Amino acid sequence: MRRLLVLGAGGHGKVVADAASASRKWAVIEFLDDRHPEHGRLEDWKVIARPVDIARVVVADDEVIVGIGDNARRLAIIEELLSRGIKLTVVAHPAAVISPRATLAPGCVVFAGAVINAGTSIGRGCIVNTGAIVDHDCRLDDAVHVAPGSALGGNVRVGRRSWVGIGASVRHGASIGSDTMIGAGAAVVADIGDNVVAVGVPARISTRGDSDRAAE
Ligand SMILES: CC(C)(COP(=O)(O)OP(=O)(O)OC[C@H]1O[C@@H](n2cnc3c(N)ncnc32)[C@H](O)[C@@H]1OP(=O)(O)O)[C@@H](O)C(=O)NCCC(=O)NCCS
Structure with a gap:
């Protein structure tokens, strides 16, 4: 079962998940967000962890996307994920x-x-x-x-x-x-x-x- 992890459960992340859902490429879509565990859901998607904990939750077949609108923050996180060998889609x-x-x-x-x-x-x-x-x-x-x-x-x-x-x-x-x-x-x-x-x-x-x- 393919899973998409979306980093950032704000307004932009919501539209990312919505587009991913419409594409039907992933059976499961879940979020990571700094406000976890207080922020436990976004629409019908679960927020499962904080982005700093990604190494603990990611498994081999997962794909990852950063759903943060701020350009500098998004790029910094992407570079960090790539340096750790995490696959971005x-x-x-x-x-x-x-x-x-x-x-x-x-x-x-x-x-x-x-x-x-x-x-x-x-x-x-x-x-x-x-x-x-x-x-x-x-x-x-x-x-x-x-x-x-x-x-x-x-x-x-x-x-x-x-x-x-x-x-x-x-x-x-x-x-x-x-x-x-x-x-x-x-x-x-x-x-x-x-x-x-x-x-x-x-x-x-x-x-x-x-x-x-x-x-x-
Ligand atoms: C240009 C921009 C960054 C300026 O933001 P800001 O520094 O907060 O500016 P303010 O809202 O305080 O406005 C300051 C002045 O610039 C003018 N102004 C702001 N944006 C303007 C624009 N896009 N075009 C022309 N004038 C603009 C305002 O009318 C105001 O003029 P005044 O002092 O004579 O009343 C912003 O207005 C903008 O256009 N952002 C784009 C946002 C966007 O595209 N979002 C998409 C989300 S997916």
């Missing part, structure tokens, strides 16, 4: 359309209505969220989050741990650096560097805070 909702000519590294999740086109390569632990579009020949580095309803044109590059906010659009060929946040609804029409927040149409670097970057 990819969770894709059956209503996502993923080209057989696209590649997804371990630890990625792709939600309902997302489209990933031919020639695209997606690094470890990326989130392609509900209804997001990643067109042809894009390169997403590790732990990128393409939020719901956002769209990347062809040949877009996105650096490690960056976040393309809900409903944002990125013009074909544009590059976004690492640790950058593209605000909700922005239109990226030129390259954006590392470690900035960019908002608006066209997107401009904002001097505002970045409270959303630590969200779930």
Whole structure:
């Protein structure tokens, strides 16, 4: 009986488990969460242990996914799991359309209505969220989050741990650096560097805070 262990029983983890359940790839889906044992269930799934106890609960056939929305935390946990030889999987909702000519590294999740086109390569632990579009020949580095309803044109590059906010659009060929946040609804029409927040149409670097970057 194949089991999927989802690390993180919050809002994002719930959607990961829901997509995994819809895919029918796993007979059992269980969570690990820091709030165990107080947090014993999420919807109809059990929370069985804390993530630090994974070595105690994982068995040979298990597959693991990290269901934590925060890009930096997710990547750190993924790197730790891989260094310990724990096998990470990819969770894709059956209503996502993923080209057989696209590649997804371990630890990625792709939600309902997302489209990933031919020639695209997606690094470890990326989130392609509900209804997001990643067109042809894009390169997403590790732990990128393409939020719901956002769209990347062809040949877009996105650096490690960056976040393309809900409903944002990125013009074909544009590059976004690492640790950058593209605000909700922005239109990226030129390259954006590392470690900035960019908002608006066209997107401009904002001097505002970045409270959303630590969200779930
Ligand atoms: C850009 C962003 C990170 C800024 O967050 P923040 O620092 O908390 O900003 P605040 O909400 O305090 O807003 C500060 C100012 O920026 C403006 N602003 C915030 N987000 C904006 C956006 N996406 N586009 C344009 N202006 C924006 C606000 O209107 C406010 O302007 P004001 O001071 O003139 O009233 C955030 O608003 C955002 O867009 N996050 C994306 C979230 C997302 O996509 N979530 C998906 C979850 S799956």
